[in-house]
Amino acid sequence: MESEVLSVLRSGQIAQGTRVASLETQIAEMLGVDHVIAVGNGTAALIAGLRSLGLPAGSEVITSPFTFVATVNACLSAGLKVRFADIGLSDFGMDPDAAAKAVTDDTRCLLPVHLYGQTADLAQLADLAASRDLRLVEDAAQALMARFDGRPAGTWGTGCFSLYATKNLTSGEGGLISTNDPDQAAWLRAFRNQGMVERYVYEILGDNLRMTDLQAAVALPQLPVYDERVAARRRNSDLLRDGLAGVEGLTLPGEIDGRFHVWHQFTVLVDETGPIDREMLAAALAEQGIGSGVYYPRLLGEYPHIRDDGRVALGETPNAAHAARSCLSLPVHPKVTENDIEHIVSTVRSAFEQKP
Numbered sequence: 001m002e003s004e005v006l007s008v009l010r011s012g013q014i015a016q017g018t019r020v021a022s023l024e025t026q027i028a029e030m031l032g033v034d035h036v037i038a039v040g041n042g043t044a045a046l047i048a049g050l051r052s053l054g055l056p057a058g059s060e061v062i063t064s065p066f067t068f069v070a071t072v073n074a075c076l077s078a079g080l081k082v083r084f085a086d087i088g089l090s091d092f093g094m095d096p097d098a099a100a101k102a103v104t105d106d107t108r109c110l111l112p113v114h115l116y117g118q119t120a121d122l123a124q125l126a127d128l129a130a131s132r133d134l135r136l137v138e139d140a141a142q143a144l145m146a147r148f149d150g151r152p153a154g155t156w157g158t159g160c161f162s163l164y165a166t167k168n169l170t171s172g173e174g175g176l177i178s179t180n181d182p183d184q185a186a187w188l189r190a191f192r193n194q195g196m197v198e199r200y201v202y203e204i205l206g207d208n209l210r211m212t213d214l215q216a217a218v219a220l221p222q223l224p225v226y227d228e229r230v231a232a233r234r235r236n237s238d239l240l241r242d243g244l245a246g247v248e249g250l251t252l253p254g255e256i257d258g259r260f261h262v263w264h265q266f267t268v269l270v271d272e273t274g275p276i277d278r279e280m281l282a283a284a285l286a287e288q289g290i291g292s293g294v295y296y297p298r299l300l301g302e303y304p305h306i307r308d309d310g311r312v313a314l315g316e317t318p319n320a321a322h323a324a325r326s327c328l329s330l331p332v333h334p335k336v337t338e339n340d341i342e343h344i345v346s347t348v349r350s351a352f353e354q355k356p
C-alpha cells in the first residue's frame with residue numbers, strides 16, 4: 001500500500017486518474033457488472049445513485065430505519081421522500097412483506113440496506129420492485145461481495161458501496177456505484193465531474209464527487225487479498241458462534257441458506273428479558289480490553305430533524321426498534337486471532353453467569 005501511494009505521489013498525477021480507472025475495472029470484474037463508477041465516499045455514491053434514476057419530484061423511497069444515518073441523509077439530499085419499512089430479525093434487512101405493505105402511490109424506489117455484511121432478501125425485494133414498477137437501489141456499503149443465490153449485493157439494482165476506513169475494503173474515504181445500464185453509467189460519470197462529457201462540454205448539472213488516485217492506491221493492494229480477509233471474518237464468525245452457542249439471553253447472528261455473509265460486523269442481540277443487558281455486557285467486555293460497538297443505538301426516525309421532516313413517514317417498525325435496543329457487535333475482523341476469540345467467548349460467558 002505504501003509503495004502504491006508513493007508511486008502516485010511521484011507520478012505527479014494525484015487526482016482522479018489511471019488508478020481510479022483500474023479500481024473501477026477490477027471491482028466491476030469482481031461483481032460481474034458492466035460499469036463501476038468511483039466517487040469520493042459512500043454517501044456521495046448513494047446520492048448520485050438515487051439522482052441517476054431521474055425520479056420525478058415528490059417520489060418516495062422505502063428504506064430501513066435501522067441503518068447508518070447516511071442512507072436517509074442521501075434520500076433527503078437527493079430531494080426524495082422517505083418511508084420506513086420494518087426489518088427482519090434474521091438478516092436485519094428490509095422485510096419484503098413490510099415493504100410491500102408500505103408501498104404508496106408515490107413510491108418509486110426500494111432502498112434496502114445489506115446490514116453487517118449479509119444481503120437482505122434480494123429475490124423477494126427484486127420481485128416486489130418488478131411487480132410494482134419500482135427501481136431498486138442497494139445500500140451495499142457494508143456488503144462488498146456478499147451474495148444472494150450466488151449473485152453479489154449491488155448487482156440486483158443500482159449498487160452503492162462505501163470504502164470508508166472501517167469497511168471491509170477501504171480507501172480511507174471512498175465510494176462506488178455499480179450498474180449494468182450504460183446510459184446510467186454515462187450520466188454518473190458526467191455527474192461526478194461537473195456534468196462534463198469532454199473538456200468544457202457540460203451536459204448536465206453536475207457536482208464534484210471525484211475519487212483521487214491517492215485513495216485508489218490505498219484500496220488497490222487490498223483487492224488480491226480481499227477474499228482471504230473475508231474468509232478470515234467467516235472463520236472468526238464460526239468460532240464465535242460455536243463458542244457462544246446456548247448462552248441464554250443472547251441471540252447470535254447467522255448466515256441464511258443461499259446467502260454468503262461477508263461479516264462486516266458480528267452482531268448479537270442481548271435479549272431485554274435476559275439475565276444481563278447490553279450495557280452490562282459491553283462493560284464486562286471493556287473491562288477485559290475487548291472493544292464492542294452499538295450499530296445502531298436509535299432508529300433514524302427518532303432524530304428530531306428526520307422525525308420532523310415533512311418528507312419522512314415513520315411507520316411501525318417494531319423489529320427495528322428491538323434491534324436498536326439490544327444489538328451489540330463483537331470483534332470479527334481479520335486481525336482477531338483464535339486466542340482473542342477464546343477470550344471474547346469466556347468473557348461473554350462469565351458475564352452471563354455472574355448476573356447480579
Ligand SMILES: *Cc1c(COP(=O)(O)O)cnc(C)c1O
Pocket residue numbers: 041042043044067068070071113139141142161162163164173174175
Ligand atoms: C458507511 C455507510 C454509508 C456511508 O458511507 P460513507 O463512505 O461513510 O459516506 C452508508 N450506508 C451504510 C449502511 C454504511 O455503513
